Structures are given as structure tokens and as C-alpha cells.
Amino acid sequence: MTESIRPAPPSRFEPPSPVSAVLFAAFLAFFTWSLAGAGISISELIEGLPNMAQIGSEMVPPATDRFSPMLDSVLVTFQMALVGSVIGILLSLPLAVLASRNHTPHPLIRSAVRGFVSFVRTVPDLAWALFFVASVGLGPFAGTLTLIVDTIGFCARFFAEAMEEVDSGPPEAMAAIGAGPIDIIACATLPMAMPSLVNTSLFALEKAVRSSVVLGLVGAGGIGAELATSMEMFRYDQSATIVLMIFVLVMAVESLSSHARAKLIGGRG
Secondary structure: OOOOOOOOOOOOOOOOOHHHHHHHHHHHHHHHHHHHHOOOOHHHHHHHHHHHHHHHHHOOOOOOOOHHHHHHHHHHHHHHHHHHHHHHHHHHHHHHHHHOOOOOOOHHHHHHHHHHHHHHHHOOHHHHHHHHHHHHOOOHHHHHHHHHHHHHHHHHHHHHHHHHOOOOHHHHHHHHOOOOHHHHHHHHHHHHHHHHHHHHHHHHHHHHHHHHHHHHHHOOOOHHHHHHHHHHOOOHHHHHHHHHHHHHHHHHHHHHHHHHHHHHHHHHO
16 A cells, blocks of 8 residues: 655744844834834824714715716826827837847947936836926826826836847847848847737836826826815815726726736737
8 A cells, every 4th residue: 555645844934044133123123113204103093083084974975066077087087198108118119129238239328228217217206297297387298298207117127128038049040140130129029028018018007097196186187186176175075086986997997908918918828
């Protein structure tokens, strides 16, 4: 009678080294100190619970007296996100080529482009929105410009990494038969990196939709401006309607994005 082979038991938890223990203790000490810096206060939270309940009660039922203008603002928000993300994705492709290690014309160009992309990604969305609002005025155009810049900072980096991770065999084979750099990128690198590029692009669209709502709070157009106005006027019932509209918009975009991702990427597998 053969004995059944049992899987080996998991290894015991190894005690941390002295260096790891010191680092962990330092982290706990810094986290404890950061609680005060973050303004965490249980007493203030308890005191604020009645106010939260009051605001919540004023949100029910959601108001529908300005449903049509709010719906128009939701449409503008989606248009900003769609246009900003598509233009940003198109501009990210050449930047990614220049920033990729295997396609850049010169290491200095690669470093300069990566530095530019890092700078764009470092500056917060709201800072870009305030810059463009001051430059071109209030409205959706400032928000669209902000989303273009934000998408470049998000996509260019991941596009470049996707191009660097492709198999070097097909590009080298094309180079051996005399293909030019553009031909190699168009016929070898981009097709192999396409699943990653599509995935990143769809995530960029989802990110742009969520960001476009916040941009409206600083005058960059869209439903965020409606939300800011309703909160300033203490129309919490209107705010509830706007929040529900934003929720439906985000869920719809994420659902369509997931479906497109499964079709486009799954169909290529």
C-alpha cells in the first residue's frame, strides 16, 4: 500500500534580523508621530458625527430640479476625459519611442525625454489645472489641456517600458534585412507591445474620467463645477444627485473599459 504524498508544511516564520527589527521599530515610531501631523483626532470625529448625519439627511431625497443642466455637465466631463486621454495617448507614443532604451536616437535624448515625462507626472493635476485656467481662462478647454498633460505623464512612461520589454528577436531580424528604425517600430515593436499599450490606454481613460470631476472644482469645467457650486450653496440634495451621476459615469466607463480590454487583449491571445 503506497503512502499518499503530503505537501511539505510551510516554513516557520523566521525572526527578523536586528537591522530589520530596528527599521520596523523606526517605521512604527514615525507612523505614530505622523498621526499627530495628519490631524487624526477621535474626539473631533465623534463631535462631527452629528454634522455628518445632518448633511446626510439633507441629501435625501436627491434633488432633480436641475437634472438637465447637470446631465449636460456630465456629458462635458466625459468629453473632456475622452478628448484629453486620446490626444495624450497619441502624443505619448513618440515620446515613448524617444524614451525607450532600444529605440532612442541617443542616450541624452532618452534622459531628457524621461526627465520631461517625470516632471509632468510629478506636478499635481490641480496645479496644472490652475496653470491652464490662468492661461486660457475658465472652462472645459483648461480641463482638457490638463488631462492631455496628465495622460502624457501617465502613458509615456508605461509605453516606453512596454517597448523595452518586447522580444528583441523580430526587431533584430528586421534590422538585419535592412529595415529602417520607423519600419522596425511600426512592424515589430508596436505589434508586440500592443496588449500592454491598449491596457495602459484604457486605464488612462478611466483615470481621466475620475480626474476630470476634480478639475471642475477649480474652474476647469465639467460636473465638478456643479458640485462645487451646490456645496457652497448648501444644496446637499443637489450634491447627492451630482455624486450619483458621477458614480454612474465612472461605473459605465470602467465597465466599457473592462469589456474592451477583454475583447482587444483576449482576442489577441
